[in-house]
Amino acid sequence: MPNRAAPLDLLLLPSWLVPVEPAGVVLHDHGLGIRDGRIAFIGPREEALRQTAIDVRELPGMLLSPGLINAHGHAAMTLFRGMADDLPLMTWLEHHIWPAEGRWVDESFVADGTDLAIAEQLQGGITCFSDMYFYPWVACERVNLSGMRAQITVPVLDFEIPGARTTDEALHQGIELFGEMRHHPRISIAFGPHAPYTVNDENLQKIRVLADEMDAAIHMHVHETAFEVQQGLEQTGERPLARLARAGLLGPRFQAVHMTQITDADIALLVEHNCSVVHCPESNLKLASGFCPVERLWQAGVNVAIGTDGAASNNDLDLLGETRTAALLAKAVAGSATALDAHRALRMATLNGARAMGLEEHIGSLELGKAADITAFDLSGLAQQPIYDPVSQLIYASGRHCVRHVWVEGRQLLDDRRLTSLDEVRLHACAVEWGKRIKAPL
Secondary structure (H helix, E strand, C coil): CCCCCCCECEEEEEEEECCCCCCCCCEECEEEEEECCEEEEEEEHHHHCCCCECCEEEEEEEEEEECEEECCCCHHHHHHCCCCCCCCHHHHHHHHHHHHHHHHCCHHHHHHHHHHHHHHHHHCCEEEEEEECCCHHHHHHHHHHHCCEEEEEEEECCCCECCECCHHHHHHHHHHHHHHHCCCCCEEEEEEECCCCCCCHHHHHHHHHHHHHHCCCEEEEECCCHHHHHHHHHHHCCCHHHHHHHCCCCCCCEEEEECCCCCHHHHHHHHHHCCEEEECHHHHHHCCCCCCCHHHHHHHCCEEEECCCCCCCCCCCCHHHHHHHHHHHHHHHHCCCCCCCHHHHHHHCCHHHHHHCCCCCCCCCCCCCCECCEEEEECCCHHHCCCCCHHHHHHHHCCHHHEEEEEECCEEEEECCEECCCCHHHHHHHHHHHHHHHHCCC
């Protein structure tokens, strides 16, 4: 019988296809078809070649996976990359980052820094990222123009920040932005209270009420350092996570970023409220913040995603490299070589990130009907040979330079490592100019 369905817009024929769901599956010599931005076909190569397709792409030696999801970062801080390295967190924040933000961060800074971050992430195989930074409406504009996908979180603190003189002004901006983006196909809005030590109980209650009314996510740095936890105990008599639970913030929409300081009681709270944890291993290592016990969380049933944090504290937005670090670190922390195997690490960088953002029905795995957010990794290099398990080779023997192609909703945003929606030459010149301005003497 002839195939009478509407033709596929694009048929991809890789050597390996890793859907992530079902877990642990690697499909050899299969094809994936895209129609109207969605995955419309997955099947053996022989069946794939019988499909009618407008464009057919042979991808020999390549592995197709869901696009990587960077579940935590501060995109525009790419322009502060390397500005204040090798310092403890509070010194880094209070004496370097916050003063620099007060002097330099405006709408043009956020626009240029976000563009730079989007470009770097696309070149690293990332199709969706979560951003917590000032002037969030500017980030929305840049994401919209780029074709990428993002969760934009509205930063909330108890004091004046760039773009918002008061907490109430920031919350009002969040309400407006949520309404404007409600039907956007690639952008979701969340509230981003910075941390327990920068947001008081009154403002936490305001955020809780708004998040409940709007069914919005809450994205927050929590238990990033031992000092934060000790300070919380001294000031309130309870650990920060327990305080957030008492305030009613914890729930399936709550994204707890970092969580390097974890007790059994903390894990019980995370499980009880079905929260997600976003692990940022390289930032935590660089700032000597501690180690998130990923394997303990995973075995307890907590959804653990992965993020790069901002380029000012990492110093790159390389999620594949971050995932390799996470897998290795998890083994050392757990004292077990079987902790966080390669397939689970890839799941953490894809479907778990989607689940943390409430997007698991749309992205995070290669399944029929889901958005065609896809990354093609080239495993044909000498450094990847021989290949016994392509997912192990991806996590342990590959780097972001292996990313060849990226699609978001079926639109190709990286074609043979060439950005299609951003001008790399302009971005480079712009970043260099910002660097000159920022490091110039006053």
